[in-house]
Amino acid sequence: MILVCGGLADDVTAFVCARLEYEGDPYRLLDLGRYPRDYAVRWEWEGDTPAGEIAGPGWRLDLAEIGAVYTRCGAAGWPSPVATADDRSAAAARAECQGGVEVLLEQLPCPVVNRGGGTMANMSKPFQLGQIARAGLGVPDTIVTSDPEAARAFCAECGGDVIFKSLSGVRSIVRRVAEHDLERLALLRHGPAQFQRYVPGDNIRVHTVGDEIIATRIRTGAVDYRYARGRGFDLAMEPTRLPGWVEDACRALTTGAGLLMAGIDLKETPEGEYVCFEVNTSPGFIWFEQGSGQPISTALAALLRRGAPAV
Amino acid sequence: MTGVGAAIYLLIGHDDDLCCREVADVLRARAARVIVTPEPLAGEVAFSWAFGARPSSSSLRLADGTRIDRDGLAGVLVRAQGGPVEGEGWTVEDLAYARTETSAALVAWLWDLPCPVVNRLTPDLWFGFRRPLVEWRPLLLRHGIPAANGLICGDAAAARGFARRWGGVAVYAPLTSRARYPVADEASWAELAKISAQLPVCLLEPSVGAAAYACVAGGVVVWQGRELLSGGERAAMESGLRSLAAGLGLGLIEAEVRRAGGGARCYGLELFPWLERYDTASRDAIVGALAGSLGVVG
Numbered sequence: 001m002i003l004v005c006g007g008l009a010d011d012v013t014a015f016v017c018a019r020l021e022y023e024g025d026p027y028r029l030l031d032l033g034r035y036p037r038d039y040a041v042r043w044e045w046e047g048d049t050p051a052g053e054i055a056g057p058g059w060r061l062d063l064a065e066i067g068a069v070y071t072r073c074g075a076a077g078w079p080s081p082v083a084t085a086d087d088r089s090a091a092a093a094r095a096e097c098q099g100g101v102e103v104l105l106e107q108l109p110c111p112v113v114n115r116g117g118g119t120m121a122n123m124s125k126p127f128q129l130g131q132i133a134r135a136g137l138g139v140p141d142t143i144v145t146s147d148p149e150a151a152r153a154f155c156a157e158c159g160g161d162v163i164f165k166s167l168s169g170v171r172s173i174v175r176r177v178a179e180h181d182l183e184r185l186a187l188l189r190h191g192p193a194q195f196q197r198y199v200p201g202d203n204i205r206v207h208t209v210g211d212e213i214i215a216t217r218i219r220t221g222a223v224d225y226r227y228a229r230g231r232g233f234d235l236a237m238e239p240t241r242l243p244g245w246v247e248d249a250c251r252a253l254t255t256g257a258g259l260l261m262a263g264i265d266l267k268e269t270p271e272g273e274y275v276c277f278e279v280n281t282s283p284g285f286i287w288f289e290q291g292s293g294q295p296i297s298t299a300l301a302a303l304l305r306r307g308a309p310a311v
Numbered sequence: 312m313t314g315v316g317a318a319i320y321l322l323i324g325h326d327d328d329l330c331c332r333e334v335a336d337v338l339r340a341r342a343a344r345v346i347v348t349p350e351p352l353a354g355e356v357a358f359s360w361a362f363g364a365r366p367s368s369s370s371l372r373l374a375d376g377t378r379i380d381r382d383g384l385a386g387v388l389v390r391a392q393g394g395p396v397e398g399e400g401w402t403v404e405d406l407a408y409a410r411t412e413t414s415a416a417l418v419a420w421l422w423d424l425p426c427p428v429v430n431r432l433t434p435d436l437w438f439g440f441r442r443p444l445v446e447w448r449p450l451l452l453r454h455g456i457p458a459a460n461g462l463i464c465g466d467a468a469a470a471r472g473f474a475r476r477w478g479g480v481a482v483y484a485p486l487t488s489r490a491r492y493p494v495a496d497e498a499s500w501a502e503l504a505k506i507s508a509q510l511p512v513c514l515l516e517p518s519v520g521a522a523a524y525a526c527v528a529g530g531v532v533v534w535q536g537r538e539l540l541s542g543g544e545r546a547a548m549e550s551g552l553r554s555l556a557a558g559l560g561l562g563l564i565e566a567e568v569r570r571a572g573g574g575a576r577c578y579g580l581e582l583f584p585w586l587e588r589y590d591t592a593s594r595d596a597i598v599g600a601l602a603g604s605l606g607v608v609g
Binding site for chain 2: 036039040041042043044045046048049050052081082092093095096097099100103104106107116117118120121123124125126127129130138139140141142143144145146147149150154166167168169170188189190191192193194196197
């Protein structure tokens with residue numbers, strides 16, 4: 001039995017459920033938008049792995065029956081289980097519920113797409129760049145600095161063609177550094193920021209699903225393709241092929257990070273080089289599936305159906 | 312005793328951190344230069360780290376103009392996760408964002424340093440160092456460390472069933488706090504039933520008596536409350552804890568050990584232990600071991 005763990009209000013969770021339904025794969029949904037209200041749980045830690053059960057509306061699932069898990073805990077709404085006007089109490093109760101589910105998923109002996117431990121590298125982009133380099137992929141010239149002089153020198157060295165982006169997992173729009181941004185560099189003394197040499201070329205999003213590689217080429221003039229259309233840029237997606245060594249590096253990067261599925265952001269430069277920027281550990285792949293017609297959710301369903309060596 | 316000459320050590324921690332203070336004293340006594348700051352990447356320090364196609368290079372420029380290159384650091388002790396420390400002038404949201412960003416940079420930079428770092432945490436530990444026992448438990452068992460049994464449930468009857476094994480007594484241990492509450496009488500069971508009606512609760516098997524603490528510093532195990540355990544129990548714990556620290560690549564961890572029905576059990580693990588609970592001789596042993604982990608031979 002497959003366990004899907006996420007909020008139905010999350011498009012990706014809903015899409016995975018729809019795909020499993022379509023493929024005829026048996027699954028149970030732990031709808032985190034209705035947890036714990038509509039569920040009964042009993043998870044016991046006596047041996048190496050947790051034992052017990054989850055009971056949902058009209059069903060009961062022994063933890064030992066779970067063959068694979070797909071989770072989007074981070075994207076779930078997680079309503080507070082207690083009705084209170086006190087925000088801190090509500091947040092504490094919500095954190096307590098979330099903590100229990102996350103501990104369970106971390107320790108189930110079956111494949112979990114993806115375990116929380118592996119996703120934590122996503123909270124430090126420079127750490128991820130280290131993982132990427134060790135996997136054999138190129139990374140952009142980068143400076144992390146709280147020194148305005150160093151930032152200014154880096155911009156000059158790159159001919160002014162520099163982008164900045166957040167260091168953490170907090171989502172930010174990747175932007176080119178403009179002249180007026182340089183005037184704000186004094187603010188760096190409050191904390192470091194990350195600047196990267198702008199890399200020209202086509203964006204390529206690689207979804208690794210187990211051993212499978214699904215690569216999508218994205219053509220746009222926008223710096224951050226995720227926001228291209230909203231900013232008046234054209235955007236086109238199409239399936240693409242990668243050299244074998246790049247595919248192997250993407251697989252190594254995924255498994256090395258303890259993941260079964262990842263969304264890897266690459267660029268192919270006009271010179272034919274590949275540069276990798278980051279790894280999304282809980283990829284919202286619907287947009288790419290819809291844009292390119294590639295069967296990402298079908299590959300995910302197959303992975304969950306057959307299971308895989310647990311990581 | 313070997314001195315370290317003009318070696319420079321970075322201790323990332325707050326002024327009131329006894330561990331930082333005492334390690335700094337030991338290092339300074341060996342003529343080392345020691346920088347103690349909770350904010351190594353901002354504030355008084357200008358930080359710069361470049362990498363990519365070129366070899367990695369990084370530096371800290373101190374308020375007095377001194378520049379310390381990556382290769383100039385002899386060792387780093389990590390007791391805090393970066394700044395900004397002062398919240399004045401920040402909105403709550405901006406301060407949280409700034410701390411998240413700095414913390415993200417710091418964990419990565421620590422992994423880029425060639426010198427000894429205590430503790431060099433992986434991101435899953437860095438961003439989740441405060442873990443409940445049930446989360447540590449499988450790892451503890453894998454290293455031969457007995458740990459208390461636990462239960463998460465939203466059902467008062469199941470909770471009572473769990474406690475029946477220990478004479479109807481259990482410990483309510485919220486996952487997101489260090490607080491623990493004995494559940495032993497009808498009033499406390501009624502209170503627990505009210506909570507479990509709203510959200511699942513975590514229970515642990517009960518313990519007897521006070522806790523002992525085992526601090527593993529640089530492979531040396533130092534106890535506070537060693538008399539609470541038998542020699543055999545201590546030896547088994549020490550072996551497991553050394554193995555665990557080595558497996559995690561950490562030079563400093565602390566286990567909370569209590570006596571339960573089946574013998575000594577681990578009830579918690581701390582990656583930033585506070586030295587205040589240890590007596591002077593124990594503290595000296597821990598600090599000496601930490602200095603050794605940082606490369607000081609003494």
